[in-house]
Amino acid sequence: xxxxxxxxxxxxxxxxxxxxxxxxxxxxxxxxxxxxxxxxxxxxxxxxxxxxxxxxxxxxxxxxxxxxxxxxxxxxxxxxxxxxxxxxxxxxxxxxxxxxxxxxxxxxxxxxxxxxxxxxxxxxxxxxxxxxxxxxxxxxxxxxxxxxxxxxxxxxxxxxxxxxxxxxxxxxxxxxxxxxxxxxxxxxxxxxxxxxxxxxxxxxxxxxxxxxxxxxxxxxxxxxxxxxxxxxxxxxxxxxxxxxxxxxxxxxxxxxxxxxxxxxxxxxxxxxxxxxxxxxxxxxxxxxxxxxxxxxxxxxxxxxxxxxxxxxxxxxxxxxxxxxxxxxxxxxxxxxxxxxxxxxxxxxxxxxxxxxxxxxxxxxxxxxxxxxxxxxxxxxxxxxxxxxxxxxxxxxxxxxxxxxxxxxxxxxxxxxxxxxxxxxxxxxxxxxxxxxxxxxxxxx
Numbered sequence: 001x002x003x004x005x006x007x008x009x010x011x012x013x014x015x016x017x018x019x020x021x022x023x024x025x026x027x028x029x030x031x032x033x034x035x036x037x038x039x040x041x042x043x044x045x046x047x048x049x050x051x052x053x054x055x056x057x058x059x060x061x062x063x064x065x066x067x068x069x070x071x072x073x074x075x076x077x078x079x080x081x082x083x084x085x086x087x088x089x090x091x092x093x094x095x096x097x098x099x100x101x102x103x104x105x106x107x108x109x110x111x112x113x114x115x116x117x118x119x120x121x122x123x124x125x126x127x128x129x130x131x132x133x134x135x136x137x138x139x140x141x142x143x144x145x146x147x148x149x150x151x152x153x154x155x156x157x158x159x160x161x162x163x164x165x166x167x168x169x170x171x172x173x174x175x176x177x178x179x180x181x182x183x184x185x186x187x188x189x190x191x192x193x194x195x196x197x198x199x200x201x202x203x204x205x206x207x208x209x210x211x212x213x214x215x216x217x218x219x220x221x222x223x224x225x226x227x228x229x230x231x232x233x234x235x236x237x238x239x240x241x242x243x244x245x246x247x248x249x250x251x252x253x254x255x256x257x258x259x260x261x262x263x264x265x266x267x268x269x270x271x272x273x274x275x276x277x278x279x280x281x282x283x284x285x286x287x288x289x290x291x292x293x294x295x296x297x298x299x300x301x302x303x304x305x306x307x308x309x310x311x312x313x314x315x316x317x318x319x320x321x322x323x324x325x326x327x328x329x330x331x332x333x334x335x336x337x338x339x340x341x342x343x344x345x346x347x348x349x350x351x352x353x354x355x356x357x358x359x360x361x362x363x364x365x366x367x368x369x370x371x372x373x374x375x376x377x378x379x380x381x382x383x384x385x386x387x388x389x390x391x392x393x394x395x396x397x398x399x400x401x402x403x404x405x406x407x408x409x410x411x412x413x414x415x416x417x418x419x420x421x422x423x424x425x426x427x428x429x430x431x432x433x434x435x436x437x438x439x440x441x442x443x444x
Contacts, residue, residue, distance in 0.1 A: 016127045018186045020142035022119035027150025029112045035158030036169035057106040058113035063390045065117020070383030078126035078193045086184030088115035097174020120386040128370035129193040133438045137311035140367040148304045199375040229440045233375045244380045251444040252372040260388035262423040267416035270400040281409045282346035303355045307363030315435035323360015324424035331417035338410035371434045
């Protein structure tokens with residue numbers, strides 16, 4: 001290819017920004033329940049077990065969404081799938097706001113979880129397939145940035161709506177309908193992925209037209225060459241590419257599974273979902289711990305912004321290495337602080353851990369998974385990575401309260417630190433660099 005891809009232009013940026021709004025709704029939907037869950041438990045007199053089912057309903061919807069999202073993205077296209085995600089979010093928000101009981105709320109939240117799971121497949125994949133190679137990392141990482149932004153907005157929204165009266169919880173859950181409706185309408189404007197048009201629909205003419213629209217500054221000969229390379233990516237040495245779970249794809253499958261596995265075995269969701277409890281383990285009061293949770297969100301936001309700025313400059317592997325070292329140091333010191341009786345150091349370690357995660361794994365995971373599979377298998381690969389991520393997120397969320405009751409805090413953090421040592425070795429020995437390479441040239 002004489003030019004790896006075209007120059008970054010307005011159409012690409014706008015399409016990527018719209019798709020990344022799925023990440024905003026992801027973050028908002030995941031966190032917004034925190035402001036309402038205590039009121040809901042009291043209102044409907046829920047037992048601890050039933051309360052857990054209600055609150056976790058969205059998470060299990062996410063697991064299912066990550067399983068089926070790849071099928072819909074391949075069958076109906078990236079654009080139509082994103083449009084459907086918007087509808088799921090909208091229905092979930094409205095139904096949650098008017099839910100008449102716990103079972104209705106569980107169903108509504110489960111539908112929102114489906115949207116989250118599907119969005120983690122369709123949005124990063126769509127952005128990676130429309131983006132120039134030199135800017136693909138930061139554009140795809142917009143999805144993660146919007147997740148963090150959505151979390152921050154949800155916290156702020158809950159604080160504002162907490163003052164509206166006894167039905168404040170309904171407004172907290174229902175207000176998501178407004179950004180969901182906006183996202184759904186904007187998806188109608190999106191251009192379909194040219195790679196999906198060529199590889200899955202066999203419509204080379206339509207794909208070529210989209211490549212022209214996405215790369216207006218690229219010479220016609222280079223646009224045609226790009227489309228031809230995408231067309232050839234459907235074949236391997238004259239034979240159609242083999243099914244997904246074969247030796248032919250063992251390396252990208254291994255990479256997608258492990259990047260998602262290590263993402264969760266860092267302990268990130270345990271810290272996010274139980275941040276207040278973790279801070280109180282260090283000796284902070286209830287109010288002080290709650291304040292630290294708010295600052296943790298601020299740190300996560302700006303560290304993710306830094307990762308967004310760095311990913312196309314120093315690369316995916318470099319960020320994973322940087323974050324991996326940060327993981328090990330912060331978790332090791334945190335574990336030591338509990339064992340040595342100096343638990344007052346633990347909050348600082350948690351903040352350092354959040355920086356390491358946001359700059360490294362947090363920024364890289366969705367970008368990396370969307371890049372490492374051939375065009376024909378990208379949706380299935382994205383689904384594998386997403387399912388792995390959400391399965392271990394659900395599992396860790398399930399067992400962490402039991403860990404907190406039966407193990408010393410220092411032991412918990414030592415376990416996470418050990419897993420991150422394995423993560424760093426994996427990055428050093430097996431993770432390739434994909435920065436700046438056209439998708440068709442990434443062959444693992």
